[in-house]
Amino acid sequence: MGPVAPGETPQDQVDGSTTRAPARAAQFSLSRLRRSDLSEDPFTQFHRWFTSPELKGHAPETVTLSTASLPSGRVSSRIVYLKELDSRGFVIYSNFGTSRKAADIATNLYASLCFWWKPLERQVRVEGKVERLSSEESQVYFNTRARGSRIGAWASPQTSVLQPRSKMHNQNQVPNDELANAIEEDDGRADLEARVKEVHARFEGQDEIPVPPFWGGLRIIPDNIEFWQGRESRLHDRFLYTRLEGDAGWEIGRLSP
Numbered sequence: 001m002g003p004v005a006p007g008e009t010p011q012d013q014v015d016g017s018t019t020r021a022p023a024r025a026a027q028f029s030l031s032r033l034r035r036s037d038l039s040e041d042p043f044t045q046f047h048r049w050f051t052s053p054e055l056k057g058h059a060p061e062t063v064t065l066s067t068a069s070l071p072s073g074r075v076s077s078r079i080v081y082l083k084e085l086d087s088r089g090f091v092i093y094s095n096f097g098t099s100r101k102a103a104d105i106a107t108n109l110y111a112s113l114c115f116w117w118k119p120l121e122r123q124v125r126v127e128g129k130v131e132r133l134s135s136e137e138s139q140v141y142f143n144t145r146a147r148g149s150r151i152g153a154w155a156s157p158q159t160s161v162l163q164p165r166s167k168m169h170n171q172n173q174v175p176n177d178e179l180a181n182a183i184e185e186d187d188g189r190a191d192l193e194a195r196v197k198e199v200h201a202r203f204e205g206q207d208e209i210p211v212p213p214f215w216g217g218l219r220i221i222p223d224n225i226e227f228w229q230g231r232e233s234r235l236h237d238r239f240l241y242t243r244l245e246g247d248a249g250w251e252i253g254r255l256s257p
Helices: 042-050 100-107 135-142 147-155 165-169 177-185 189-202
Strands: 062-068 075-081 084-086 089-095 110-117 122-132 215-229 237-243 250-255
Touching: 042 084, 042 122, 042 215, 062 089, 062 100, 075 089, 075 100, 089 100, 089 135, 100 110, 110 215, 135 215, 147 189
Parallel strands: none
Antiparallel strands: 062 075, 062 110, 084 089, 089 215, 110 122, 122 215, 215 237, 237 250
8 A cells, every 4th residue: 555645545455556646745835934023932932832822722732642561661652731831941731640651650751742733834842851730830831720620530540441341340240131232331430430430429519629639740750852844845944942951041052953
């Protein structure tokens, strides 16, 4: 099967060959990026791009978070939301106890973020070390979440396999037809909904819900931040900010595309 452009449907193959020529990739031509356009501070530069009017309605806070476990080196990625940004770093919130990212970070404190802003043909890559926010800091954000989301944080053992409750309750029985149908229809969602119901009951009548001890903020403290502007013929503009030793500022260099 030959390569196709993103968003297009691969064609059927005949005798191992493609039925059409590979599609040409789209050209980037909206803008350019020069050293003189950049702020000396990468957080200021990020804020400029992040708040561009063209990104309104396009959820610019969505970002790919990549982590890797050691010693295997296996990488996992997922889309998360950037929730806070200051001079210390980029903050997202997650389950600390059972999530894949938590397991990775337990063995390897380094992670990366990648923002892709299609309307501007721009991306930003962030690499750095991860630190956990305090429970007090996490509680401040947790209080801003909808009640259902706070309940969900308590109820969901993130990334754990949810077993059908009918199967869990009848592991030593040979199921009759009625039970077999119930097992077939229950794919594990009932287990999650039962957990949510239990947490709802636990906090019923309670306006303030404490942040779970296994949930909270993760701050990625960047060592490197790259700003990428798409250009024609794949001759993109790329600038890398590298943190200098002793918090002495940032070095900025143009990278070859």
